[in-house]
Amino acid sequence: MVRRLTPLNPELARLASAQRGFLTVAQCRNHGLDHRGVARRIASGWVRVDEVVLDTTPDVGSDPQVRRLRDVERALLRAGPGAVAVGLGSLALRGCWGLPHRFDAKAVRRTGTDARGSAQHAVGRTEIVGGRRVPSVPEALIQSLPHLDRLHLVAMLDWALHTGCLASVDELLSLSRGRRGARRLKEWGHEANGLAESQLETWARLQCHDAGLPPPELQVAVHDDAGRLLARGDLGWRMPDGRWLIVEIDGRSVHERAEALLADRHRQNALVGTGRVMILRFTADDLRREGYVPGVIRAALRVAMGLPAGHSATA
Template sequence: MITRAQLRAIGIDNDAVRHRITTDRWVARSAVVIGTTTGELTRNQLMRLGVLHAGGPAIIGDLSAAEVAGLRNWHRDEVTVLVPQGSDLGQPLEGIRFVETRRPLPIMRNPDLDLPVCRIEPAILHFAAYQHSMRTAEGVVAAAVQQRLTSPGLLLGWVDRMRPLRWAQTFRETLSEIEDGAQSLAELDVLRMCHQYGLRLPRQQTKRQDADGRIRFTDCEWLLPDGRTLVLEVDGAFHMEVGHWEDDLARQRALAASDRVQIRCTSRELRDYPERIARDLRMLGVPRVA
């Protein structure tokens, strides 16, 4: 991917460009950008097309930038490019969404990459702040931490740097809960359920060795008054697929022990009917808080 201006700078004039396009060696990807290869664009080429077409301080942003950083399970086909407010970009480009912003793009750019890409923290927060669903916003923030792409402390720092930021206080509260041990949206729901119904907070992501000697991490654990441990595993939607479901059953058997009670619930049940989960936890012996 190269702009017409860059080609002129190295001595390739418009006539030479036109000839290569006419003979199907090059492709005009936009009014500004020329592709020196034909065929379908790769993901990286599509991103580079977006920033070259926009020019200036434009950067790959939101979930596209998070994808470059390694975020899994949040893919969007359309590439997001952040551009300065008031940019005149002409006709839209297929597969690319240009988002205008007044934020200072140069300080948001990741300096370690050749491709102009937003840092993971402002990328996640910018995407989250414009979601209609707070659960989506909290979910992507939790996912970035859970996948070890960033930390609550770094995200909190960017919440302050990006003021004014929609839902900033909610992000602070969510990140505080994540710092206390919750790594996923479901684990956040467990903590909130415990606060709401007066239950003792669980230990989260407890390291366990299963019957095969493999290291596992349980979602939530409570030490019961009789000395046993109650384990709650929260199943997301992907756990309902046959392969995942069978894997979870095998995992539960491998972690079973005479002093350990294991129960499961779905993330939807936890979200929509927390009072049922809280009732069952109380009946199984989870202590109330004073």
């Protein structure tokens, strides 16, 4: 005869929900769920992550943002009460864009040691974000430097500048002296300007730069004949006849929703209807095709400039 599970203690259930599906063995014990009760839950679907943490919702899906936040939560619980999420994990908690698809989320005790007592990151001043303790954004960026390539670093700097979490790249350069990854910041940091509104815009701009295209204007304001703002284009090039070539980068999570597609269509019709705008639209998948986005833009600029075949628009 299979023994039915009793309902989970309501306080413990609320705690698991607040901790993105995770509980610690100690939390279970403190709420009346002993090792035999935990074992029965594991037999019914819970997963023992390690000697400290239990996962009560192992089948929550594969959304990258959900997965990142759960990784951070697990690291915090494993490090113990009062732990600090550091580096990339702390930036994920803040909603930073441009993060690597996968990374090793880390959390440390206030002393700067991990769950094993090994020295890790110097923590310094901390803040509370969403109920979790994190370092300042400049410190978290510096902690992340060794794990970032150019595309991710510039996108994350754009986020920090755009949101006002970082005053300037020079501030970060000063703080990073003598730290791991400082050379990367010195080499690539100047490419961030804080005008992008997503990592895809940053990556499109960098691809165009690397391809030798003229630098675009960013967040180009387009007005109707009455001077009313119709929209802002992600990237724009002013053509010889005074028109704009506007490039729009569509993020999958936003622009594939039906209401977003409808709004985009109305917006595009309004822009093209002015007679002063040409529009090219690209997606994240387009950016993954090496050379595709700058190649299409170059061809459009060449036609707009009246250049013969074989000539290209370059900076």
